[in-house]
Amino acid sequence: xxxxxxxxxxxxxxxxxxxxxxxxxxxxxxxxxxxxxxxxxxxxxxxxxxxxxxxxxxxxxxxxxxxxxxxxxxxxxxxxxxxxxxxxxxxxxxxxxxxxxxxxxxxxxxxxxxxxxxxxxxxxxxxxxxxxxxxxxxxxxxxxxxxxxxxxxxxxxxxxxxxxxxxxxxxxxxxxxxxxxxxxxxxxxxxxxxxxxxxxxxxxxxxxxxxxxxxxxxxxxxxxxxxxxxxxxxxxxxxxxxxxxxxxxxxxxxxxxxxxxxxxxxxxxxxxxxxxxxxxxxxxxxxxxxxxxxxxxxxxxxxxxxxxxxxxxxxxxxxxxxxxxxxxxxxxxxxxxxxxxxxxxxxxxxxxxxxxxxxxxxxxxxxxxxxxxxxxxxxxxxxxxxxxxxxxxxxxxxxxxxxxxxxxxxxxxxxxxxxxxxxxxxxxxxxxxxxxxxxxxxxxx
Ligand SMILES: [Zn+2]
Numbered sequence: 136x137x138x139x140x141x142x143x144x145x146x147x148x149x150x151x152x153x154x155x156x157x158x159x160x161x162x163x164x165x166x167x168x169x170x171x172x173x174x175x176x177x178x179x180x181x182x183x184x185x186x187x188x189x190x191x192x193x194x195x196x197x198x199x200x201x202x203x204x205x206x207x208x209x210x211x212x213x214x215x216x217x218x219x220x221x222x223x224x225x226x227x228x229x230x231x232x233x234x235x236x237x238x239x240x241x242x243x244x245x246x247x248x249x250x251x252x253x254x255x256x257x258x259x260x261x262x263x264x265x266x267x268x269x270x271x272x273x274x275x276x277x278x279x280x281x282x283x284x285x286x287x288x289x290x291x292x293x294x295x296x297x298x299x300x301x302x303x304x305x306x307x308x309x310x311x312x313x314x315x316x317x318x319x320x321x322x323x324x325x326x327x328x329x330x331x332x333x334x335x336x337x338x339x340x341x342x343x344x345x346x347x348x349x350x351x352x353x354x355x356x357x358x359x360x361x362x363x364x365x366x367x368x369x370x371x372x373x374x375x376x377x378x379x380x381x382x383x384x385x386x387x388x389x390x391x392x393x394x395x396x397x398x399x400x401x402x403x404x405x406x407x408x409x410x411x412x413x414x415x416x417x418x419x420x421x422x423x424x425x426x427x428x429x430x431x432x433x434x435x436x437x438x439x440x441x442x443x444x445x446x447x448x449x450x451x452x453x454x455x456x457x458x459x460x461x462x463x464x465x466x467x468x469x470x471x472x473x474x475x476x477x478x479x480x481x482x483x484x485x486x487x488x489x490x491x492x493x494x495x496x497x498x499x500x501x502x503x504x505x506x507x508x509x510x511x512x513x514x515x516x517x518x519x520x521x522x523x524x525x526x527x528x529x530x531x532x533x534x535x536x537x538x539x540x541x542x543x544x545x546x547x548x549x550x551x552x553x554x555x556x557x558x559x560x561x562x563x564x565x566x567x568x569x570x571x572x573x574x575x576x577x578x579x580x
Pocket of ligand 1: 210211212271368399468469
């Protein structure tokens, strides 16, 4: 039984378990799983105090249940989400995803279409307890201004519920043309982040082309001229020739790039020779680049050959990166589109799957931070991902006490608090999108 939450005002959450990586001060020693028992004071929608367990004279008794800060989903694609029913990936491969999305974008992506699917994704995220999202937006002309306008409208409409950021995504060769200037200007006008993907039009992530470096420098230049941060899709394959990550890091160092850089995927790093991987990781650490890992999507896409069992998990070297001091986050990536057939914008699922795929356990250490605090840092949101005095009381309460309880069920009975009040949000019905995605309208009865 989950406890009743007071309708606002001041109260204590008693007998909570909080991962030490979410706390600013050590109120008590952490247990083997990195969890600290404590009481949390809520006042006027904010966290007023975090005290050792037993400090609270009264309040909501959580009976040892875990409390997490609201989730930060630092890498999503809300513009292409949920097109699966009308645009299924024919064979589940990366190339199948590229071509299917391209055709669907050309044919179907009106403002109304993008808005309906984008909002569906936001509603799922919100109900699951996510407080901030960065979405990538396919940014190609002539469609790009429409997509960015829809994003800007939804960013305003959802302010106070979900903090929304956007990054462009377009291939390297396009960014090096006049279109690159138009894209960078569009991004700057909307307060976005400049994105890119380390492959060329129509290509996949393999050998870097001979003119890769000038294209990469041009991308940096476009960002520098406008003071934009960078968010790049890097080396999303198992090809050892895909080694853009090292070049991005060395370029950032050489240019003394000032703005934050986040790199997603970086799958092929785990297929590189040890010495090369080590050198790359050191360069990433020196450049201060944040890495974001998309374990569900990459396990789905990578090493997929019809009729053959996958031998590789498709993910990057998260432990080695973190040990080198690199900030590592996990995120949803695609949901129900040709890049990933499944997903519900649920960071609990992402953390659960990430733990299993990447062995983020025994010890868990500060890995829970990868679903909230680390992406909050990478996205420049210092008020997110922490449970500390002064932070908003945007929390997720679980009945689960231990990690083995948290990661063994979907946690569908979690309680989401926003500004200290219980959020009354339910997941949207998939049928709401039927007309949008080309399914016959649901029949009543
Ligand atoms: Zn992505």
